[in-house]
Amino acid sequence: MTVLTAHDLPRDGEKLKGVALHARLEKTWSRQPGLWAWLSDVDHKAIGRRYIVTAMVFLLLGGIASLVMRLQLAKPESGLISAQRYNELFTMHGTTMMFLFAVPVMEAMAVFLVPLMVGTRAISFPRLNAFSYFTYLAGGVLLWAAFLLNIAPDAGWFAYVPLSGPEFSPGKRSDIWAQMVTFTEVAGLCVAVEITATTLKQRAPGMSLARMPLFVWAALITALMTIFSMPAIALASGFLISDRLVGTHFYNPYEHGDALLWQHLFWFFGHPEVYMIFLPATGFVSHIVETFSRRAVLAYPAMVLALVTVGIIAFGVWVHHMFATGLPRLGFAFYTAATMAVSIPAGIQIFCWIATIWAGRPRFEVPMLWVVGFIVTFVLGGLSGVMQASVPIDLQVHDTYFVVAHFHYVLIGGAVFPLLGAFTYWFPKFTGRMMDEGLGKIAFWTAFVSFQLTFFPMHISGMLGMPRRIYTYPSGLGWEEPNLLSTVGAFAFAAALGLFLVNVFVSMWRGRVAGANPWDASGLEWAAASPPASYNFAHIPVVTSRTPLWDNRDALPVMTGLRVDDRELLLTTVMEARPDVREPSPEPSIWPLMSSLAVTVVFVSSIFTPWAVVLGLLPVGAALTAWFWPKGPVTPEPVIE
Amino acid sequence: MRRLALLPLLAALGGCEGIQAIGPRNGAEAAAISDLFTVFLIVTLLFYAAVIAFLVAAYWRRRGERQDGLPDPDGTNRDKPLNTALLVWIGAVIIGLTGLTLASYLTDRAIARSVPPGEPVLSVEIVANQWWWDIHYHFPDPSKNIRTANELHLPVGVPAMIYLKSNDVIHSFWVPNLAGKQDLIPGKLTDLALVPRKPGRYRGQCAEYCGIQHAHMALDVTVESKEDFALWLATQQRPAPAPANPLQQAGFDYVTTRECSSCHAIAGTPASGQVGPDLTHLLSRRSLGAGTYPMTRGHLYAWIADPQSAKPGNNMPVVGLDADQLHAVVAYLETLR
Amino acid sequence: MNMPVKFAGDLTELPTHAYGHRSLTWWGIIAFFAIEGTFFALAIATYFYLAGGEQSWPPAPFRPPSLLAGTLFTILIVASELPNTLLKRAAEKKDLRTVQKYLLAMSAVGFVLLVLRAFEFASLNVLWTDNAYGSILWALLFLHTTHIATDAGDTFVLTGLMFTRHAVEARRFVDVAENAMYWRFVWICWLPIYFLIYWLPRLIQ
Ligand code: HEA
Ligand code: HEA
């Protein structure tokens, strides 16, 4: 074996740059043609795009479910669909929206954007990333296949026991729900690990924590929240499955178990979950506000602190979903105060965004419109949240349409609006083209107005005493008008989203071709081509400020010397992002898919027999071993020490 | 002031006070919460207005200016006043939140004290079942105890302690005109104090999703004068009257000896099933099937003939009576006043 | 990259692998520690939550678990830290022979522990179907068993790997060092669970 020295290997630098470098890097990083290569792909951009498209398909499915619900509720005593079907629909709607759309789409955006924003060539564990996507897909397919087979879950998106337990939900419906949760947990946790490692270790030289883009901060906090909260739901659904399938008694009050245990575990996850949806959205908003106000976001340290405090407080408020359960009343005071306290960081964020607009030179383009829609809508939803934080008020409005109004204001106003703004904004990075501005404006205004029409009346029907999750209601209680308005609004809203979708397709096909930085934005992702090359950056950028592209208009400082014949990454130190180590990044592999399939077979068959867990160890273990087993020729490291 | 803030809601009510609504102040707790809600509404609307005003101003300020070109080069130099404003804003938010938290806490304590010690207290036990309410009034003299279903009568001004249990899944007891809600949880005993203030007929509804017929788990509530309540109680304490004609007799025979009696109890007859609602004074109630139907002869026919089409999935099976049996059963049930 | 660039430094001289927090996988493993640690913490919280609602613990008439198997297990797993530390040191020195030796030892330890664990399940004196107390005991033990099994499996594979031609790659030694770190986590997690399952019921009786 000949001993190579570090300088014998091809690297980027004076000797290799421009077109030649591009060709060399493409050879190393790009995907081979063919289905097999497509299935083996580990490029974070490809996986991110698949993730996003899949999540949007689930938005569509969940949205269609809600439209059928709205039709049923348009008039009192409607017989359009059966009680059973309605209950399945709202369960499918809530579950799909929360587990298969909102949380994954935010993860997906992070998977696509974070490596670009921190200036690296790949996500930290690219095979894990591919595995995560397939596992998520399997969970979603399981849920909707069950719906088609008429065994959809019907116990609501939080599946309270004992209703979802062995006695009151015979059949497989609740098992399918619980296993779907397991799939999405596994997928979500994998992404969380990747994002954590990528943000901490792969930032471009000079991008100290204090210069990290706000979306990356949001993604990091979200990943950490995922890590500390998702085990709760995994444990809870594990207990549920074992109560149902192997006869344990975790939730059985007659055998020393406890029905409220479920609620504690569920909401210990469920509450942080809503901020795992919201925080990335605030990241989008910060970037859009910055670009279109033509200045950096005001009070960056305060914005970071706001993200961190929301992330922490989120773990201390879960009981606000349980005020009506009759837990000790005095203890509630703590949860009220903690819940209210979240308004302080939220208020800081809102202030800073508006102040940035105030101090900048705002440009009213479509992404910015979505941000304005976001502020107007989210703040209203946040304030109704503050009302619900009060125990006495919540005892009245809990489980009514008032709460339904609250959470659609914060979920759609607070997360979907920024998401649609972010799509418009980063569309050139996804596709290389711009979205149509005129269509975008029409879609925004219809969406904004019809959203209010759909969900504002729900405050009123809630105050008029309408409980949620009822498939029908009598006339004479004043619920007819608000419900009819909501239904009309819902269809208009769907039309608006349809318009958005049309815009996406039309623009993908013949939108204006975008340059690398069409909005003249400041972040590193705009230094990469639109869409970025397989290797993201030809040279690793160096960061000297929070707005690198604005501060280096003439030429971006970069570092050279990464190998180009092998997939190599630069690792930097956690705090200061000083260059530290070069590490190889895994090649494409089919084994993530195979492992995911093996896991799918185990999870799904465990619904039918607990032995699947034991027997499944074998294929899963084999697939994982194949995954991690080093392949190809042995490459002794060049001696450089 | 209070009326003013609730204006939009009242407008939505179309001028009438709902029988199942959060605004009306028909019970002590509901009234306290209504006041608290008004406070919250005013404070939060003020903050909302501030945010919107700031947003509009932020845009208005720069209208007409050149908005393209380079990013503001010295943007951060002018941030001093804004940073100060941020601190002021945080201060205001903290003050606002502290005020709201305190108001909420004080109201909560006041509600906890709303049953003055020493006053005569009515004790009612409510057991939730999928999808109906089993109601027991307990008195010091157990022979005076009564059992009824889906309808609660309360004397005005008398605090009532409601003890809540569940036989199956989690339900939630909620009569918004009187008070906030309280879950009924299997394996636990919870309670709620009601202090009705104004006579009237109200409606409550199960507020925790409890399965296929969660939508049809309503509860009628009558708040009446003490005299009327005593009268009602006396009626309920009487056993069912004997059948007065052959048709009723036939119905009586059927109901007390066939399927019905394995689930339903009728005081003073052999029917003593416990899994369904007590029927002793069925006709004294306002509705049928926990709010599914109003109590009329036609609906009684419909219910007995086919409870599953009225309330699909409920726990009363289709018994399969022929026409004669049906006439007889309804005729008998109609004597249960 | 379409922007003009200026070269500001070169990375050629950087090392291509590193141990501990300088390595990427180390951070991945730390994140998995956090996930699994949260699992255990919540399972333990569940244990206390269920115990908190009871008059007697374990609920009458059940007896606390028998001590023998669990205690042997605990002694062995704590003692295994010795070869584990030696393994980690050898890996950091890239001393292949010693690494191979201790990997074999750790594989044997993993195997024996799994066998002991089977006896532990038998000594709980309660079945998971008996009541919620039984359920949570089995759950705790089951969770930790998957933990042991995963790491033992990983050790078996690594042992095999270090006897192949790949054993010359420096990164394999990093893998071994990180596996040793993981093992530490496995046994540290066990201690509170051991206490909870075997001693707490005896102490509060
Ligand atoms: C993106 C998701 C999201 C977000 C961001 C929030 C944000 C908040 N939520 Fe919400 N919530 C949900 C999603 C979300 N929620 C969902 C899905 C449910 C229902 C689950 C179910 O039952 O199905 C729910 C339910 C829910 C409940 C339980 C209701 C019930 O079931 O009875 C409560 C109670 O406290 C609550 C409170 C809050 C509060 C206080 C905030 C705060 O974070 C809001 C903070 C923001 C502001 C307050 C606005 C900006 C601040 C200012 C302008 C400063 C000035 C303000 C003041 C001085 C007040 N939420
Ligand atoms: C991010 C989360 C999210 C989102 C986006 C939505 C979106 C919508 N929700 Fe959602 N909703 C929840 C989360 C969400 N919801 C949750 C968690 C619950 C609680 C569930 C439970 O109780 O268990 C709930 C419950 C809930 C209820 C209460 C049901 C009940 O309690 O009985 C209702 C009732 O109206 C409702 C309506 C709607 C409507 C009309 C939309 C619309 O905004 C949807 C619009 C979207 C589309 C229509 C799809 C996209 C459309 C196109 C691409 C156009 C082309 C297609 C067509 C024209 C068909 N939702």
Ligand code: CUA
């Ligand atoms: Cu009972 Cu809902």
Ligand SMILES: [Cu+2]
């Ligand atoms: Cu919450």
